[in-house]
Amino acid sequence: MTLFLSASVGHRGANQHKDVLAVQDAINQVPLDEGGSPVPLKLDGKCGPKTIKAIQRFQLHHFGWGGCDGLIEVGKQTYLKLVLYTLPALKLPPPPARRIEPKSLKFIIMRENANDSFGAKNRDHYFEIRSVPHNFSSVYFLGRQQGMHPHPIPNRFNGHFSIFKTKRAITTKEFECQAVYFTREKAGNTSDSHLTLILESGTIQIPMDAHLIGPHGIISGGHPGTSTFRSGIFDFVK
Incomplete structure (x- = not known):
């Protein structure tokens, strides 16, 4: 007492x-x-x-x-x-349980920028990967060197999204790998783009709605087969 x-x-x-x-x-x-x-x-x-x-x-x-x-x-x-x-002994609340990120086979990827085309701006190369159906997400940057993330790092993503599956169950923090964003012109002045992630378990090709701008402007000039790409390291940011 x-x-x-x-x-x-x-x-x-x-x-x-x-x-x-x-x-x-x-x-x-x-x-x-x-x-x-x-x-x-x-x-x-x-x-x-x-x-x-x-x-x-x-x-x-x-x-x-x-x-x-x-x-x-x-x-x-x-x-x-x-x-x-x-003095009475203080009854501290129990420490919060550590939230363990579950593994998944199905994910959603979204770019930070909502424009239909993009080029060399840093914001164009940020992506969010979110697991389905879990509420876990991670941010990645497609750059030339690992760990070189421009600032500020976005916390809101409003671009086009794409749903894709992996070949084995992984978490959203396990996508660090070599990657290529590729845009190719098709017949009828249309373009086709995809992001290829070269994971240890195998290559994943993800269709993307936004198209790269090539050295001579956007890839849409009446020349089917013309293409441009950006390759680098798909690096985990947070």
């Missing part, structure tokens, strides 16, 4: 019965190596030589001879130190 005193206890103290009883009980809760009494005090509410000696032993341990007067006064250092041994 937490120590509460209405008046002083100890040498030349007020020594009211309930206060002395509370001090005796508090000192009995102090470990011996922290200034506690070698022999537990009798809980009788009487401030005799044994109780005063126990108070002095506690004071000597914590404050030295200068603070060893055998008296506990409300709000003073001996009381403030002794009350710590009577």
Whole structure:
């Protein structure tokens, strides 16, 4: 029980019965190596030589001879130190369970940029991969070197999306690999694009709705078979 005193206890103290009883009980809760009494005090509410000696032993341990007067006064250092041994133990909430990302065979990929075509801007090469049906996602950047991510890293993706399947179950954080984004012109001034991920389990080809801009403009000039591509490292960002 937490120590509460209405008046002083100890040498030349007020020594009211309930206060002395509370001090005796508090000192009995102090470990011996922290200034506690070698022999537990009798809980009788009487401030005799044994109780005063126990108070002095506690004071000597914590404050030295200068603070060893055998008296506990409300709000003073001996009381403030002794009350710590009577506070109820804090019941901390259990640590949150670690969220383990599940493996999946089916995923959604989305570009950061919603435009139908793109070129050399950094934002064009950010992708989000989200597992289906789990609510887990990871951000990737298709760049020339691993770990070279331009800033700021987007936290919202609004581009076209595509659903694809892997050859074995993996998490969204296991797509770090070599990759190629490829656009080819087709007959009728239309284009076809896909992102190829070269995973350890095999190559995954993902159809994409946005098309690369080639060296001479967007790939759509009436020349079927013309193509452009961007290759690099598909690197996990977060």
